Amino acid sequence: MPVVDAKPYQYPFEPKTTALVVIDMQRDFVEPGGFGDSLGNDVARLTAIVPTVAELIGLCRRYGIRVIHTREAHRADLTDCPPAKLKRGNPALKIGDKGAMGRILIDGEPGNDIVPALAPIAGEIVIVKPGKGAFYATALGDILRLQGITHLLFAGVTTEVCVQTTMREANDRGYECLLVEDATESYFPQFKTAALEMIRAQGGIIGWTATCGEVAAALAAR
Ligand code: TIU
Numbered sequence: 187m188p189v190v191d192a193k194p195y196q197y198p199f200e201p202k203t204t205a206l207v208v209i210d211m212q213r214d215f216v217e218p219g220g221f222g223d224s225l226g227n228d229v230a231r232l233t234a235i236v237p238t239v240a241e242l243i244g245l246c247r248r249y250g251i252r253v254i255h256t257r258e259a260h261r262a263d264l265t266d267c268p269p270a271k272l273k274r275g276n277p278a279l280k281i282g283d284k285g286a287m288g289r290i291l292i293d294g295e296p297g298n299d300i301v302p303a304l305a306p307i308a309g310e311i312v313i314v315k316p317g318k319g320a321f322y323a324t325a326l327g328d329i330l331r332l333q334g335i336t337h338l339l340f341a342g343v344t345t346e347v348c349v350q351t352t353m354r355e356a357n358d359r360g361y362e363c364l365l366v367e368d369a370t371e372s373y374f375p376q377f378k379t380a381a382l383e384m385i386r387a388q389g390g391i392i393g394w395t396a397t398c399g400e401v402a403a404a405l406a407a408r
Pocket residue numbers: 209210215222225258318343344345347348349373
């Protein structure tokens with residue numbers, strides 16, 4: 187069985203019962219003109235991790251680890267968007283407004299797509315989620331249970347918002363969770379550092395962290 191030299195201690199996992207969850211690697215967060223940009227963020231930090239996320243996805247595909255993608259998205263009529271979420275942050279462009287890549291954070295709009303370099307392939311599940319967590323109001327929990335998944339590797343953006351929320355949801359549901367450190371990013375470097383530290387503190391209170399290279403080494407050595 188592969189064993190990752192992770193923090194705070196070793197993380198053994200069986201590829202057949204493990205899934206990689208790639209959170210919200212969408213143009214809306216990673217490219218200029220999307221939702222992240224409209225909230226006043228510099229998206230360059232997020233764009234920079236695309237090659238590492240691509241490497242991790244390729245690795246998982248090669249070793250038979252199921253790859254699941256998520257997208258944060260709302261229905262065109264916004265009936266699944268709480269008014270509080272719509273108003274929050276007083277953004278330059280609100281959810282549903284027309285931006286440079288179509289309507290902001292709306293399912294089916296160009297900006298809502300996963301970036302081309304990380305596009306899902308046939309057979310990979312895409313979870314469309316209205317919240318920050320991927321378990322809220324989605325079929326993710328049922329899918330993982332039916333597929334016999336017990337271990338989850340996490341990548342994507344942003345570390346302290348959708349990634350951490352989903353990892354906490356997964357931890358409460360009994361999954362053994364590992365966040366791939368260099369395949370996740372935040373608009374705020376200090377928030378990424380803090381999120382990684384709080385996840386693995388107290389003996390891995392939420393889960394483990396390791397680099398993409400450390401996951402690759404575990405898979406190569408098994
Ligand atoms: N704003 C921010 O940091 N993140 C989000 O709104 N969504 C996700 O993290 N995907």
